[in-house]
């Protein structure tokens with residue numbers, strides 16, 4: 841069963857960047873520096889990754 845794609849793959853920059861949709865990325869705790877959730881790749885807005 842295939843999931844319905846809301847954004848066409850041709851214009852889906854997030855999918856091209858991360859290989860999955862934005863809502864499929866697992867987020868961890870918030871970065872103490874920028875207060876943005878750190879995703880499963882260890883990235884946040886400021887790029888410190890909570891270090």
Ligand SMILES: [Zn+2]
Pocket residue numbers: 871872873874875876884885886887888889890
């Ligand atoms: Zn940050």
